[in-house]
Amino acid sequence: MISTKNLENLIPDFLMESGFFHVVIVDVEGRVLMHNRDFAKVDGLPGQTQFADILTPNSAAEFNYSLELLLCSPKTKRDLMLEHSVGGGGKASRVWWEFSVITNPEMDLSGILGIGVGMQFLEQEMPWDNLVDVLGFGKIALDKDFRILNWDDRILQWFDADGENWKGNKLMEAPAFKGLAQLNEMLGQVSNEKNPKCLMVESHTSPVPAFAALLTASTEGYHLFLVPKEIQSQKQTEKPAIPTNVLACLPGAVFVLNKAGKLSQINQEGKNLGRIWKGRAYSEGFSLTFPCQPNRFSKLLRAIDSANNGLATDLELKMLMPDQEFQFWDAYVRPIQGGSDSPEGVLIQVFDSSKIKKQIFQVNRENDRLRDLALSPSHILRGPLSSMIGLLELIDSKQLDRENQKLFNYLKPLSKELDQVIRDHAKKMSTFT
Structure with a gap:
């Protein structure tokens, strides 16, 4: 995640003039806002364009999915191999991209920054270790017989290299890669004279389900570069936590979270509320x-x-709107109990109480005015009356004649x-305060 006040000052001049790296900034909808010379040369942008429009259909779908993931989790980065359409005839140019979220100092989303390297550049001789630093790869060093020499800290985040005794073993003998036919086939094809090879690796032992992999020759032998690649899960076929007909009857904006904390169900009011809370509908x-x-x-x-621990909560939310007025919501968060001891999910109902x-604020303000009006006579009258009582105490009734004494005793x-x-x-009146 990158924080900046001014997008125009975000990209250094050397990147804007670079002939090796593609640089682009897109907004939260995927529209191209800024780009450098190299990106314009490859893609020939006619002005403001959707980034996905200059990709092949499969790459466009992958980019749109990654854009949604970035907006949901701004602190993460996404590394993608995307195919850019080149003229007619179905030709495509492959570019390795890294995307990061840009925010302003108030943590509002400003856009997405992408830095890419074309495969035609990757296939040339170049400092691969520097590329690892730029694009966030993890590196495994191999000798000429594909025995594992060493690995970096990123690999240790994704694999238990020490526990699996990688050191000195052949790559295909390591538990994380054993039996991966596509990787084994690629090792049989690569050599010092051939170009780098790219493929997908689905490890057996890593908590990360899949990696994008790049194998290239090095002075010691080979380097295997890996970077996690999230794969969109298949559409869930299990029974929904809330029956569809029940969900349609629930009032307010309704969100249903599964055990993993993802949105499994949402009604139309929830999607509309997402445009207020997030700037776009939730999915x-x-x-x-x-x-x-x-x-x-x-x-x-x-x-x-x-709620994930089985406790229900009622709360009030408020948000400052662009017109400098606060908007209020009442939220009710409930665990969805299933057959097991732990909840099957979380039900959230949100009602706009603005x-x-x-109205309550207006009534309270009117009550304050009425209270002031009701208490005012007491303050207004008691001052002069206290003065009158004081004067009456000073009058000597003995100096009055009999008739005035009689009236004075009444007064x-x-x-x-x-x-x-x-x-x-x-x-x-004080009981109303």
Whole structure:
């Protein structure tokens, strides 16, 4: 993941003028925003174009799938071998690409940066170790008899090389590669005079299901370069966690996560909500991510973790919108219990409560105004009344004639009675605060 304030300053001048590397920046929809001279020379872009439009159909599908994965998990990188259409006649140019997500300092997605190397360049003599650093390969060094000499730290992340006793053994004898017919066939074809070979490797022992592999000659013998390649899982055929007819009846935006934390079911309201939370609709088979304002949704992520442990949670979410107004949602996160002790998945229902919140806010504001109006008479009247009572205390009734003394004796209790009435009224109004 790359953070920058200005896309124009992201690509160094030497890459913009490079005749060896293709450089391109696409937006979150896959449209080409910027590219360097070498990329334009190969693909002949007529202006703003969808990146997938200049690929063969299979490569276009693979790129679109990888784009979705990158947006769901911005911190990851994707390495792809893509075929670019070249003119007519079905010809294609193969380019090895590495794609990374670009964000601004506020962590909003700005686009995707791609750096590619054409296969015609890879087939020439070049510093392969530098290419490993650029494109994120792991490297296994082999002697001329394909015995394993050493490996780098990336390989150790993906394989148990020490535990499987790779050192000194032939590549095809290592448990991770034993019995891989395509790899064995490629080893039989490669030589110092021949071009590098590319293939897919599905290891037996690595937690990573598949790798893109590149085998090339070196001074010691050969180098086998590997990079993980996620393969889109087959469409699930198991019974859905929530029956389709039940899902259609559930109110609000509904998301159903499977045990792996991926979206297995989603209704139309959920897809619409995705455009607010993510900037585009959520899709089944991908993660429930919040790239726009991830910190706002930390409570929801914690609630999902709790649901995986069998606990239900009700919570409120809010998000600052472009018009500087907050939007509110009530979310209900529930574990989906199955036959086993652990939940089979997580059900999330989300209701837009912005309208109700605004109405409540308006009612509270009106109540505050009414409360002020109700309390105002107490403050307004008690000041002058207290002054009157003080003056009455200062008057000497003995200096009044009999008739005025009689009236004065009525006035003093009445003033105190009025003071008590105002005090009682103030106490009653204070119960509304």
